[in-house]
Amino acid sequence: MLHLRVIAPEHLREQVLDVLRNEPGVGNLLFYPGVALLPEGDEITADVARECVNDVIRKLKQLDIQHEGAITLHSLETVLSTRAHHAEEAAEGDAADALVWDELIARTREDSTLTMTFLLFMILACLLAAIGVATDSSVTVVGAMVVGPEFGPLAALAVALVQRRARLARQAVAALLIGLPVAMAITGLVTLGAEAGGWITLDDVKNVHQVDFIYRVGPISLVVALLAGAAGMLSLISSKSGALVGVFISVTTVPAAGFAVVAAVLGDWSVAGRSALQLLVNLVGIVIAGVVVLVLHPRKSLIPRSVQPN
Structure with missing residues (x-):
């Protein structure tokens, strides 16, 4: 209650x-x-x-x-x-299936607000992704997935589209259009410094094996984004934070952004382009899945009261 x-x-x-x-x-x-x-x-x-x-x-x-x-x-x-x-x-109906719109809107509005904390998390996640690329470390890339705060604005955008809330949509889009480029720009500067210091080279990007899934975009990438977006929205509706962590580890949004920056700075434009495409696929897939979940979410219990267990 x-x-x-x-x-x-x-x-x-x-x-x-x-x-x-x-x-x-x-x-x-x-x-x-x-x-x-x-x-x-x-x-x-x-x-x-x-x-x-x-x-x-x-x-x-x-x-x-x-x-x-x-x-x-x-x-x-x-x-x-x-x-x-x-x-x-x-x-x-059933409490487990009840979607309280004002509660969901308030939660997503808070998670999609462009604050200094949001920017810092985005920057740290992008830098972690870059380090994961430089060291070919899947563990570091997973860390970047967990730290990245991008799911908040994506969920808010899905809610805004379903509820037709232009202000919330503008807030979510602004967080993404400012947060991601700022994080990518800072990551690019750090990559330039690392290249000048000999810490990372073009061969490091070309010879990755553990994290090459980041730029290998294909139909499965969209499927994973759709499933992760659906699971993420369901976790918000049901307040299952454990499931939300699983969503963060499933998608390669911030890692793809970090990989794209590193590859572009070092001159591997093919990998940079594929990483950017991976980023776009994940962003669009998560929003589409969130909208579908909200539209199809049951308004009433699927099990009549008379046959539900006490």
Whole structure:
């Protein structure tokens, strides 16, 4: 379940209470008149079954609560309440399949914001990928996959396309179009310095064996990107962070960017071009898969309540 807190002006009190009272998936409703100071108003809280949250939020937004007051949500790990249990049973659908759009939008918006931290992670990931190329180390390349923060903007772009949120789409695209080039430019400068110091040569790029999968682009590359993108979006919806780590290790976005820079600096334009194509395939594949998952995600439980186990 999710814990809902509403701060509502006094003139909307009864309307908010009616929304919550009439929703079968709402339990443990509490009302604190006049306790809110900024903004002024009442505090109304309730435990809400995940399956009902979208409808409740939609009705509250129709009252303009998000502008005149506030709406907050947070997950409840353990709820020992017969009333809450009955509310979950009365809700149509299954909590495991419930997609709370406002929760997903907030999460992807945060992960796709172009901040200094985001840029630093992108730069570090690209540098790790370059080192992986120079040393022909698959372990280092995997490290770059895990460190790279690019899945956040890609997931946000998929959400923005499905929900038609232009602002979120612009934010996600800006993070990618600024973050990746900046990381690649810095990696290029470092590669130039390493080449001048004799730390890396063209032969290092031509003779890689452990990490040559980065620039070997083909139909399988798209399949992997689609599967990883689908798994990543499902992990966001279900909050399965362990699955998300697996997604990072499955795709070669930042490693491909790093390899493209290193190869271009050293003069191997064939490898640079194929690495860039690998990068593009992964970016597009992840977004397409994310959109498909969100469009096809079940709105209702696939198993009727009457036959679900207790």
